[in-house]
Amino acid sequence: MMKLPIAAAILSLALGAQTIEPRKIQALIVTGQDAHPWRDTTPYLKQLLEQTGRFEVRVTEEFRGSTLETLSFYDVAILNYSDEKLKIPSWSQATKDALLAFVASGKGIVVYHHAAASFQNWPDYEKLVGCVWRTGQSHHAPVHDYRVDVRDSEHPITKGITAFQAKTDELYAGLKCQPAGSFHVLATGFDDHSLYQPKAREAMPTGPSQDEPLLWTLNYGAGRVFATMLGNDMRAVHTPGFVTTFVRGAEWAATGAVTIPLPEELKNQ
Numbered sequence: 001m002m003k004l005p006i007a008a009a010i011l012s013l014a015l016g017a018q019t020i021e022p023r024k025i026q027a028l029i030v031t032g033q034d035a036h037p038w039r040d041t042t043p044y045l046k047q048l049l050e051q052t053g054r055f056e057v058r059v060t061e062e063f064r065g066s067t068l069e070t071l072s073f074y075d076v077a078i079l080n081y082s083d084e085k086l087k088i089p090s091w092s093q094a095t096k097d098a099l100l101a102f103v104a105s106g107k108g109i110v111v112y113h114h115a116a117a118s119f120q121n122w123p124d125y126e127k128l129v130g131c132v133w134r135t136g137q138s139h140h141a142p143v144h145d146y147r148v149d150v151r152d153s154e155h156p157i158t159k160g161i162t163a164f165q166a167k168t169d170e171l172y173a174g175l176k177c178q179p180a181g182s183f184h185v186l187a188t189g190f191d192d193h194s195l196y197q198p199k200a201r202e203a204m205p206t207g208p209s210q211d212e213p214l215l216w217t218l219n220y221g222a223g224r225v226f227a228t229m230l231g232n233d234m235r236a237v238h239t240p241g242f243v244t245t246f247v248r249g250a251e252w253a254a255t256g257a258v259t260i261p262l263p264e265e266l267k268n269q
Contacts, residue, residue, distance in 0.1 A: 024056040025254045026073055031080040032061030033088055036114045038080050040234050045080060045112070045246070052247050052260050064091050068098040076108035076254035079115035084135060090119075100124060104221025108253025111227040112246075116175070129227060130183035130218045131175040138174040139203040141195035143232060146171055148214060148241055150187045156258035157217070157226065157248045158186045161266050164241030170232040173205060173212040183218035187245070215245055217252070226253040240265040 027049055031042045042059060049055040058074075060066075063081070071077065077099070083090065096119075103109050109128070117133035119125040126132050146166050150158045166189065173191040177183070188211040196204060214229045226249035231237045237246075240263050248258045 025054055026075050027055050027057045027078060028074045029057060029059045029078045029080055030063045031059060033086060034082045034114055035085055037233050042080055044237060048243055048247055049250060054251055054260060064095060066095050066098060068101050071098060071102040076250055078110040078112060078250060080112050082114045082118040084117040096122060100128060103223035106222035108224045110250050110253050113229055113231045128220055130216055131177040131213055133172060134176045136203055139205055140170045140172050142197060143168050143170055144195060146189050148187050148189050152186050155186055157245060157252050160262050164266055165239060166230055167236060167239050169230055169236035172229040183216050185213045185216045187215040188212055189214045224253045224256060
């Protein structure tokens, strides 16, 4: 009969030989209200993150009333939420403060497309996001294909990418931005004013056509913010450029580093 100390040693060696999987990034998608198709994009964004093998993702469709304790488990929050032009109750100040404190404590946040238009009467949200959509001031041409030019190909999110194509997407322009130097532009798109079609109650561009920020980062306290203005609806979110920058941006916001590789389609373009 094997002596107990020997058996324990063998068991210890066997357990030590097992591969211990690294902890996955804990992500929370905050959604539930938006004039854009959040019911379609939310499960798709969740799938994109989980397919990388780096994320474990949960979804909340009612964040109103949440506290810092609600967020304490997570590494990154993804905002697929906007109250622009919707007659819905606003988040309480306590919930707003909890989101700010979450990021400032060293966590991450991803601002996805129309989330940049939310909370237009919350000045601290402007400071958190860097650039925001302002109704009556900001504008975009009809959805179209356009080139996204990478302005920093050394940043962990966009490292190795020079440009990529957006497909059937909106190109946000005329955003209200924080002072230069307070946020870092990763990529821009050229807003061609000849494409605009006048619409009632919609802002129209003034001045010459120009490049507009589409991807950027900023630091907020000890935390990290990644904003993408790409991905208007399900027609626009399947391109290699959107998928890659979204998942890599979420990883960077959560950890400050990027391990998710570039797809072949984006290399050396």
